[in-house]
Amino acid sequence: MSGGLFYLFGKFGIGHLLSRLSLERHDEVSASELILSHCLFRIVGESIHSICKQKIYELSNHGKNCFYRMMIRPQMDWKRLMNHFALRYMCLLRKYNEAPLSNTATCFIIDDTVLEKSGVRIEGISRIYDYVEGRCVLGYKLLLYAFFEGKITIPCVFSLHQEKGKKGN
Known part of the structure; x- marks a missing residue:
């Protein structure tokens, strides 16, 4: 299942967008890995705090502070990232003939x-x-x-x- 999720997130080109925004790495942590982890947390209905409290954060081995630093980082353009996701989703719908x-x-x-x-x-x-x-x-x-x-x-x-x-x- 995790391979399918990584494949799916790869289709959205998060790494490419972050490299265009010069945000590939932050504190030696991959920004795309942090954003992917954020998305996975939301999918399973958990917060950063609850994931770290349950010691599940070994999936990234970086602890909770890197997630919080990423969220408040002034260079992170969340609106642009959200629009990128929306546009990529529309492109994928058209590509696989699922467009309205x-x-x-x-x-x-x-x-x-x-x-x-x-x-x-x-x-x-x-x-x-x-x-x-x-x-x-x-x-x-x-x-x-x-x-x-x-x-x-x-x-x-x-x-x-x-x-x-x-x-x-």
Whole structure:
């Protein structure tokens, strides 16, 4: 199974994009290995913290700090990486004749979603009014602009926001 996943991720050309962004290595760790590990963590529904707590991080032998440093690295253009994934996915759909038919309805989606969090020591967390729940919750507001092409939704642009409190801070 892992061979199939590595083959699949190879189709997305992460290494090529990172080399164009001059981000092949960071602290002697392969940036594409870190991003691949991040994706695998999300697939299995785990966080960096939980993976490291379970001592599963031997899959990279680098510890948790390299993952966190990669995430906050100012040179890392996450929007460009996300767009690269989306464009490569569309190219792969066309290549394997899985692209939507010309008569398939397509549309753009603008969404504001509340991401509820449970900890109060999270940077930038604030009280957000959740219209679905009808109450304020701790978390962030995710603004998303996406394209629905008949089969999948492809994110184009996103941003996380916090709301100002009653005192305006």
